[in-house]
Amino acid sequence: MRMSKLLFKTLREVPAEAELPSHQLLLRAGLVTPLAAGLYCFTPLGWRVFRRIENIIREEMDRSGAQEVHLPALSPIELWEQSGRSVTMGQTLFRLADRKERGFALGPTHEEVVSFLASRHIQSYRDLPVTVYQIQTKFRDEPRPRGGLIRLREFTMKDAYSFDAGWEALDTSYQLAFDAYIRIFERAGVPVIPVAADSGAIGGKDSQEFVFLTPNGEDEILLCPGCGYAANAEKAEFRRPDAVAAEAAPLERVSTPGQKTIADLAAFLGIEARQTAKAVFYRADGKPVMAIVRGDLDVNEVKLKNALKATALEVMEEAHVRAAGLVAGSAGPVGLQGVKTVADPSVVEAANLVAGANEADVHLRNVNHGRDWTAELVAEIALARAGDACARCGAVLEARRGMEMGHVFKLGTMYSEAMGVQYLDEQGERKPAVMGCYGIGVDRLIAACIEANNDANGITWPAEVAPYDVHVVALNLDQEAVATALAGLEAELGAVGLSVLVDDRPDSAGIKFKDADLLGIPVRLTVSPRSLEKGGFEIRNRRTGETDVVGAAEVVGRVRGVLGIG
Template sequence: MRSSQLFGKTLRQAPADAENISHKLLVRAGFIQQIAAGIFSLQPLGNRSITKIRNIIREEMDRVGGQEINMPVVQPRSLWEESGRADTFVPPLARFQDKRERDMVIAPTHEETATVMARAGVTSYRDLPFTIYQIQTKFRDETRPRGGLLRVREFEMKDAYSFDADEEGMDRSFQAMVTAYKRIFKRCGLDVVMVEADSGGIGGKDSNEFVLLTESGEDTILMSTESDYAANGEKASFIKKAFPIGELGEVEEFATPNIKTIEELAKAEDVSKSKTAKAVFYSVNDEIVVVTIRGDYDVNETKLRNVLGGAEPRLATPEEVKAAGLVSGSASAVGLTGMKSVVDDSITMGSNYLAGANKEGFHLRNVNLDRDFKADIIADIAEAKKGYLSPDGKGKLVAKRGIEVGHVFKLGTVYSSKMGANFTDEDGEQKDVMMGCYGIGVGRLLAAAVESNNDDFGMVLPQAIAPYAVYLAGLNLNDSDISDKAEQLYEALQSAGYDVLFDDRDIPAGVKFKDADLIGIPVRIVISSRSLENGGVEVKARTSKDSEIVAESDVLTSVKKLLV
């Protein structure tokens, strides 16, 4: 490609809207153009990078036996009623009615259609296993898109779905995908870690995220200092401090004027926060739920949602708390009836707690679970934090930020059972298909790659995903000797199989260098009167500071050393 023909201009200044490095650089380099919040067009350079990423993904999916398919973006809402996600998917499904007033949705993900595909295509265990995948547009009406391509509403995702006869098969399919994912990210120049994750709106039991650790990430990742334990903050667990359980004391009420928080209560009584039972009130499906957790821990709302069966909890408003007859600042589960009680298991690792008396200005001593208040659910709903003990007993947790670039799920039969995707096994029995699903955000992957590969001058893209492998700049092109040689080099490099961007523009050298750096092309070749005087052409890697002079006849050899 000749720069003089290339559509798209580089910008000296990034739009004021852009804040992330990747957002700024992708816009400045002419890769992407914003159309609306979280909605982008790809310009030629950006499209080339994305195409390369897609192809890497395809190769690795095919390598582990994936078969490419394509499913519709527009789907009848009834399909989502079958799976039960029509009203529960968060963010809300984008919906519209077609001409005949039939309810339609714009797909945010494709488990339903994939299950339908399997439902029709699988009747016998002999049809299993198989894995299908697509690279397809999704739309999620995110509450808050942000960071250029990092979090968008319309986006392209590679989504794969595996179908197996039994759990062992599903595990094998899952492992194959994990292998493929690791190769994909490595080839794209991303150093990712696989962490345990919450499966959220997709469902299923186990899920893992592939995360690029970087400060600009929006997820919190907790990792052990001494083992390979790593988990998203939504999922992370830890070993809770346990205290000896003494004899249960008598409950006694005492006055606590002006004490509203656990901190104040612990301080006033001169005890550790772990001697207090904290009550937090949530609104879940318009009902108040009381959550009790030991005062030294906080509630993890994702875990809470999961123990509540998937309904989204939200902190009750002061009005709701009051309406429920509760005394904020002095509340506890003691004596409460008619509302669901969830208790974190930390409460069972101690006794004789300080807790609210449900009476303005009073608290209670020696409060104990079962005797003084009930639990409908006892579970781990505590938020892991840095410094806590790793759940495997090895080391402490540290907190990092990360960008989720891939997510793999063991779905089991959550979709197949609801949607009737079953088969007859060897014994003639009817069984639900065991599924897995596996996603990679394609645009996000590019953004993540830029986030982790840049310097003061621009992107530093690995050859695998750079729009071009070689930037060939001819200077003093009015000199026919130089322009002839530049043309010859352009031909030769292309014949050798390299993607070459030939800067044939009649502009100052500095502009060409700036553009080459900004776009992040791995190898830059300069041919000029100066280089010829020095005995050839200049070859420079984007990653190195200095260039080397190479005889014209040796250019291909020299480039070959820097590229594959």
């Protein structure tokens, strides 16, 4: 491709909207152009990168034995009603009606549709196992699209679904997908770590996210330097710091005027936060719930939601707090009526806590679970934080930020039951297929790739992802010797299957070099009167900056060397 013909535009300045390095470079290098919040156009260069990422994914999925399919993005709303997700996806689901007013949805993911497909093709255990995948556009009406290609409203996902006869067989399919993912991220030049993730209230067993660790990530990850345990903060298990041990003392009222927060209360009474109980109010599927954790801990809403098996959990609004007869700042579980109580073990095990008396400006001292009150549900609902002890080895957990690049998930039979994906086993018994699902965000992977591969001058693409293999800068192309040498070079590189971008624009050398650095193609070859005088072409490694002059005879070999293809 000749740059004089290429539809592209680099920007010298960073558009005001971009904060993440990847977002800035995507825009500056002209790989994408924003259309609206969460919607981007890909330019020819950007699309080439997209296609190369797609191909890596396709190759590795195929290698793992998965079969590519294509499912419609548009699907009848009935399908979503059947699975229940018309309700649970809520506003995130893009809905529309056809001319006859029949309801449709734009798929945010494809469990329902793939289940439909599977139900038409799977009848016997002999048809299993099978894994299908597609690389498809997804639509999600996200409350807040952000970060360039990180969170979009229309995006491309590689989504795969496995169907097995039984959980044990699923383990094998899951492992195959897991291994494919490791290879994909490796080839795409994005370092990831697998971390334990929440699998939601719908059941399911294991769930792991592949996380790219970066300070710009939106997920909080907890890592154990001792045993290597890694988990999403929502999922992370930890050892609660010890409670203050004591014999149960008599309950007593204490006046605490104006003491609303745990920090205030502890300071006022001259005690530690861990000697108090923290009560937080929620509405779980519309019903009032009080979550109680020790004062030094915070509520993990995902764990709470799972413990309650709730589909919707929200912090209780002021009006509902009053309606439930709760006193913000002085609420506690003792004597509480009409509100479901969920307690973390940290509260159950602790003696003599200070808790709200459900009366303004009054707290109770020496509250003991089992004597003064009993929780309706005891479950681990506290949030792990950096500094907590690892549940497995006791070492101190560290917090890191990360971007979720992929997710593998043992789904189970939820969708196969709802959508009727059944098979007959050896005994002739009808059973729901056990499903797994496996997703990778393609657009997001491009952003992460840039986030992981850039320097002060621009992008430094991994060889397999770069829009072209070689960037040829031609200077003084009006001189016949240069034009002839360029033609020969292009022919030679093309003959061995290397893709070449030629900067044949009549601009100054400085502009061309700057653009070459920004675009980040791994090898730059310069053809100019000066290079020819020195005996050939100047070759430069974008990553290392290493520069040398090579003759026409060695040029292909040297280029391949930089690209790492022999």
